[in-house]
Amino acid sequence: MQDSLTIGELSVRSGVAPSALRYYERLGLIRADRTGGNQRRYARAELRRVAFIRISQQVGVSLDEIRAALDSLPEARTPSPQDWARLSASWRGRLDERIRLLTRLRDDLDGCIGCGCLSLQRCALNNPEDTLAGEGPGARLVLPRPAEDATLT
Amino acid sequence: MQDSLTIGELSVRSGVAPSALRYYERLGLIRADRTGGNQRRYARAELRRVAFIRISQQVGVSLDEIRAALDSLPEARTPSPQDWARLSASWRGRLDERIRLLTRLRDDLDGCIGCGCLSLQRCALNNPEDTLAGEGPGARLVLPRPAEDATLT
DNA sequence: CCTTGAGTTGAAGTGCACTTCAACTCACAG
DNA sequence: CTGTGAGTTGAAGTGCACTTCAACTCAAGG
Known part of the structure; x- marks a missing residue:
């Protein structure tokens, strides 16, 4: 080999x-x-x-x-398993956050599906602390939050 | 108003x-x-x-x-709550799938973090049935699967 | 030596979801 | 009537993550 x-x-x-x-x-x-x-x-x-x-x-x-x-990996030596473990672990929070967001969206959607309200202002959308959007021009992967006083009807 | x-x-x-x-x-x-x-x-x-x-x-x-x-919404009338419920429900499978994928990635990552192996061939990556990638040129949001015989070491 | 498949480069193109810009018009308060 | 802020358009630009292309060289088998 x-x-x-x-x-x-x-x-x-x-x-x-x-x-x-x-x-x-x-x-x-x-x-x-x-x-x-x-x-x-x-x-x-x-x-x-x-x-x-x-x-x-x-x-x-x-x-x-x-x-x-x-x-951030050591340049001198080949990265050890621990090095990789550290890097992988550093994404852990991100992953949790994404899962949490998506899960809540699902739950909210379930609730809204029941009544067809789609009034996600009180549900998925209106949660400023959840948005992780970047700044500047260009495509955004994460959505900016809507206005605080937004209502649907 | x-x-x-x-x-x-x-x-x-x-x-x-x-x-x-x-x-x-x-x-x-x-x-x-x-x-x-x-x-x-x-x-x-x-x-x-x-x-x-x-x-x-x-x-x-x-x-x-x-x-x-x-x-697919009715053009003649304003969509009813049930119309919206139907549309929202139609994404439900997608949402479940994404959550499932991300959750398994997290679990696998946890396992790999333990040993630092990052040998996700047997974990997150090598799961052909999970990939939903589109075809053709341009940016891909979902990742194509690696080769079936792929090993890391 | 010749062919063939694999590799090399820089430049340009692609798909998506927008944003920015310039040059203009509209709506309305004072 | 005159600002001023909000709206209009089409064309071009932006960020990301690549892919495609043309024109070339390299590596290995027969």
């Missing part, structure tokens, strides 16, 4: 397209050595980094934040 | 920016009458449509699908 992977191999093993892997490299999320012929060769440890990236994305973390998290 | 809202009023009441409301209108998600001076006037019922749109987005539904759902 070789100790390095081609981009094609890493792609198959990680389930991430080669183009995405190159993209991750440009963003500084993963790294690769080069052969004499300028081809990428990935250390096996990169497989774990890619796994971490995909998991983090499922949690809802942006590539930029993932990069920051990965930057 | 007037029976129609300006775009500014609807914006404040719904918590959605005027630019977004115009965008929704272009996509056919909401509609507005016009005054003599060509300004939009929204019927109060539109407030409920906007609420439905925002809720649906939180569930993870695209605007295109939301439009399709809204198109």
Whole structure:
């Protein structure tokens, strides 16, 4: 078993397209050595980094934040299981929060389905402390909260 | 109390920016009458449509699908509570699925945090039946599954 | 040596959900 | 009548996470 992977191999093993892997490299999320012929060769440890990236994305973390998290790994040595455990644990709150939000939305929706009121002002929508929206222009993944005095009828 | 809202009023009441409301209108998600001076006037019922749109987005539904759902509402009359209940209920499965996915990810992450293995091949990632990814180019919100034989080490 | 599949690059394109802008008009208080 | 703030339009821009493309080179088998 070789100790390095081609981009094609890493792609198959990680389930991430080669183009995405190159993209991750440009963003500084993963790294690769080069052969004499300028081809990428990935250390096996990169497989774990890619796994971490995909998991983090499922949690809802942006590539930029993932990069920051990965930057906190020790550079000198190959990250230990504890290192990975620490990083994974750092998303735990985010994950809990998302699950909590979605669960409440479900419960509220159930309540509203009963009466068809869709009056989620008192339900899912009007919960300022729950919104985690970013600032500035561009697409927003999380929704900004509605006005405090909003009513539906 | 007037029976129609300006775009500014609807914006404040719904918590959605005027630019977004115009965008929704272009996509056919909401509609507005016009005054003599060509300004939009929204019927109060539109407030409920906007609420439905925002809720649906939180569930993870695209605007295109939301439009399709809204198109299924009766055109002749103002939608009844039961109409809204039916639409809301139609997202229920999606919401459950998302919650289930996220919850399993959390559990798996907990397991992996214990050992730092991040070997989510047997955990969160390698679950083909869970992926709901779309096809074609462009950004993907849901992640494609990795190869079946993928291992991490 | 030749072919073939895999890899390389930078630039441009894609899908989504909006926002921003410029140049204009409308509604209404004083 | 005149500001002023709210509204109008189409076109272009934005952020994110990639993908696609063209034109090229590399690696390995026959």
